[in-house]
Amino acid sequence: MRGFVITVLALLTGLFCSSVIFLPEIGDPQSAPNQHITPVYISQSEIDTGSPNIVTGTLADYRGFDTMWETTVMYLSGLTAALILSKSTMGRRPEKEDDYE
Amino acid sequence: MMKDPFGGILLNIAFRMLVPFTLVYAVYVLVLGETSPGGGFQAGVVMGFGIVLARLILGERATIFNIQMKNSLVLAGCGTFIYTLAGWLTLLGGGKFLDYSFMPVHMEPAHEMHALGILMIEIGVTICVMMTILNIMDAVVERSDD
Numbered sequence: 352m353r354g355f356v357i358t359v360l361a362l363l364t365g366l367f368c369s370s371v372i373f374l375p376e377i378g379d380p381q382s383a384p385n386q387h388i389t390p391v392y393i394s395q396s397e398i399d400t401g402s403p404n405i406v407t408g409t410l411a412d413y414r415g416f417d418t419m420w421e422t423t424v425m426y427l428s429g430l431t432a433a434l435i436l437s438k439s440t441m442g443r444r445p446e447k448e449d450d451y452e
Numbered sequence: 453m454m455k456d457p458f459g460g461i462l463l464n465i466a467f468r469m470l471v472p473f474t475l476v477y478a479v480y481v482l483v484l485g486e487t488s489p490g491g492g493f494q495a496g497v498v499m500g501f502g503i504v505l506a507r508l509i510l511g512e513r514a515t516i517f518n519i520q521m522k523n524s525l526v527l528a529g530c531g532t533f534i535y536t537l538a539g540w541l542t543l544l545g546g547g548k549f550l551d552y553s554f555m556p557v558h559m560e561p562a563h564e565m566h567a568l569g570i571l572m573i574e575i576g577v578t579i580c581v582m583m584t585i586l587n588i589m590d591a592v593v594e595r596s597d598d
Contacts, residue, residue: 398563399563399566400552400563400566400570401561401562401563401564401565401566401567402486402487402566402567402570403486403487404485404486404487404488404489406489406491407485407486407491407570410491411491411569411570411573411574412550412552412566412569412570415539415550415573416549416550418535418573418577419535419536419539419550419573422531422532422535422576422577422580423532425580425581425584426528426529426531426532426580426584428584429528429583429584429585429587429588430525430528430587432587432588432591433521433525433587433588433590433591435591436588436591436592436594436595437521437590437591437594437595438594438595
């Protein structure tokens with residue numbers, strides 16, 4: 352089982368790393384985001400969102416769904432840290448591990 | 453809950469001056485996040501820092517700031533819920549999820565409703581981040597009190 356997991360993880364990591372060469376160069380004016388999205392956001396952000404701050408407009412309005420799950424991830428990570436660190440034994444594996452192999 | 457205060461008398465008095473200013477500055481960062489750098493995440497961090505500082509200094513005497521761990525876990529979830537509630541309110545108003553033009557209140561001009569929605573979700577983010585910091589601090593302190 353462990354060997355299978357390691358193989359799948361290595362395969363996925365190799366796939367992700369090999370896709371880096373297809374990404375556009377940073378600051379390339381001919382890349383797709385810089386031709387359509389960025390100029391529209393810069394010129395339309397204040398009219399669309401009513402916020403003079405482009406970062407807030409993008410974060411909270413154009414990308415609101417993304418930020419919602421970001422908040423959820425933060426809540427879950429805090430919950431997990433609290434569950435691991437606290438001394439309450441609820442849901443913990445028992446000290447004697449007779450029931451497990 | 454911290455049993456004992458944190459440092460000597462000098463550190464306590466020096467840091468005690470910082471607590472109210474930190475809390476007021478957090479509200480400033482939250483409200484002004486729309487027009488200046490700042491926003492929910494930063495305001496939550498600053499507010500959590502103020503409360504952690506107050507608890508470090510006062511120990512058990514910080515009665516307002518000693519939020520119990522079960523309550524702070526629930527409140528962090530409530531912050532996330534406020535964010536999602538903004539999305540459901542826009543659905544009730546007849547729009548898409550998180551499309552603030554369709555908030556159920558009517559305001560002129562239209563982008564004022566966007567500002568209202570952004571303020572609402574940022575309040576939710578602030579509560580979530582602040583209570584998450586308090587959660588982690590509570591968990592660490594609870595273990596070290598043994």
